[in-house]
Amino acid sequence: MAGTAVRGRLTWQVATVDAVMDETGSVRTIVLNVPDWAGHTAGQHLDVRLTAEDGYTAERSYSIASAPGEPVTVTVERLEDGEVSPYLTEELRVGDQIELRGPIGGYFVWTGADAATPLLLVAGGSGVVPFRSMLRHRRNLGSKAPFRLLYSARSLPDVIYRTELDEADDGVAVVYTLTRQQPPGWTGHTGRVGAELLAETAWPAGQDGLAYVCGPTPFVETVAAGLVGLGYPAHRVKTERYGGAGGK
Amino acid sequence: MTALDESVLDGNAIGGMLFEVFGSEMTAAVATCATCGASMQMAETVVYLRAPGTVVRCRSCAAVLMVVVRRHTQNCVDLQGIAALEP
Numbered sequence: 001m002a003g004t005a006v007r008g009r010l011t012w013q014v015a016t017v018d019a020v021m022d023e024t025g026s027v028r029t030i031v032l033n034v035p036d037w038a039g040h041t042a043g044q045h046l047d048v049r050l051t052a053e054d055g056y057t058a059e060r061s062y063s064i065a066s067a068p069g070e071p072v073t074v075t076v077e078r079l080e081d082g083e084v085s086p087y088l089t090e091e092l093r094v095g096d097q098i099e100l101r102g103p104i105g106g107y108f109v110w111t112g113a114d115a116a117t118p119l120l121l122v123a124g125g126s127g128v129v130p131f132r133s134m135l136r137h138r139r140n141l142g143s144k145a146p147f148r149l150l151y152s153a154r155s156l157p158d159v160i161y162r163t164e165l166d167e168a169d170d171g172v173a174v175v176y177t178l179t180r181q182q183p184p185g186w187t188g189h190t191g192r193v194g195a196e197l198l199a200e201t202a203w204p205a206g207q208d209g210l211a212y213v214c215g216p217t218p219f220v221e222t223v224a225a226g227l228v229g230l231g232y233p234a235h236r237v238k239t240e241r242y243g244g245a246g247g248k
Numbered sequence: 249m250t251a252l253d254e255s256v257l258d259g260n261a262i263g264g265m266l267f268e269v270f271g272s273e274m275t276a277a278v279a280t281c282a283t284c285g286a287s288m289q290m291a292e293t294v295v296y297l298r299a300p301g302t303v304v305r306c307r308s309c310a311a312v313l314m315v316v317v318r319r320h321t322q323n324c325v326d327l328q329g330i331a332a333l334e335p
Binding site for chain 1: 255256257258259260261262263264267268271273274275276289290291292
């Protein structure tokens with residue numbers, strides 16, 4: 001069972017649900033009270049563990065949606081065949097307790113220390129979650145780092161954090177592409193992220209931008225290859241893939 | 249694209265398990281493939297969670313780098329595919 005978290009170690013601990021908010025028809029944000037949280041960096045994860053009455057356990061990793069210093073928050077997309085996400089998105093109520101451990105990850109992170117490097121964030125679906133943490137961290141720091149977010153969603157109602165993203169700060173550009181359905185009069189981009197849209201959105205290779213790409217595996221492969229094709233060195237393209245098995 | 253493609257993840261997804269095995273944050277650690285010699289951060293490896301156990305493969309040559317099988321509270325770890333691992 002979870003005990004007191006020791007700094008520098010990764011221990012399971014009990015968190016209490018403080019709030020739940022529906023983001024879209026299948027996506028829910030959960031705010032947690034984690035008494036022994038050691039603090040996180042934008043882009044990090046946490047693992048959630050559910051235990052059935054018969055002792056069977058299922059673990060999934062979720063990106064943290066809140067900025068460092070804010071209450072620990074995850075945003076979970078319901079996967080129809082999922083073991084964990086249907087519970088988190090449909091059953092979990094305020095006051096319920098869940099087991100988690102974290103923060104986890106030192107690769108797909110943005111500390112905010114480097115304000116000179118322009119960032120390109122490319123999200124497919126719920127791949128936008130770690131970018132919300134980075135965008136909020138940028139705001140909280142008062143950072144002037146130039147950010148561009150290219151966000152691919154199926155339709156406008158599938159856009160997670162839309163209100164927040166539409167109030168982007170100075171120096172942050174948010175570009176949507178809607179792949180399946182567009183509202184009447186939509187003048188933005190349509191279709192999947194391809195070479196043309198990347199060329200239009202990405203920082204020119206000469207500006208030494210840093211790219212973060214998060215989404216389903218095929219999306220990440222296409223975008224990462226596209227950025228390398230535009231002249232981004234492979235090590236300047238950080239990738240994070242998710243799918244039905246890994247959850248997000 | 250098939251559904252199978254989306255069950256292929258990367259090393260970000262196993263950060264917690266790697267922490268459990270090695271006792272520290274490992275997704276940014278650099279692994280050298282014993283088969284082809286390529287170096288990559290653990291987050292950049294190819295990860296299959298649906299195999300019996302967790303299978304970690306080289307992004308350059310697809311050779312198996314690491315297999316972790318959990319049995320009750322113990323992790324059985326095979327690291328033969330990794331020539332070097334630097335935090």
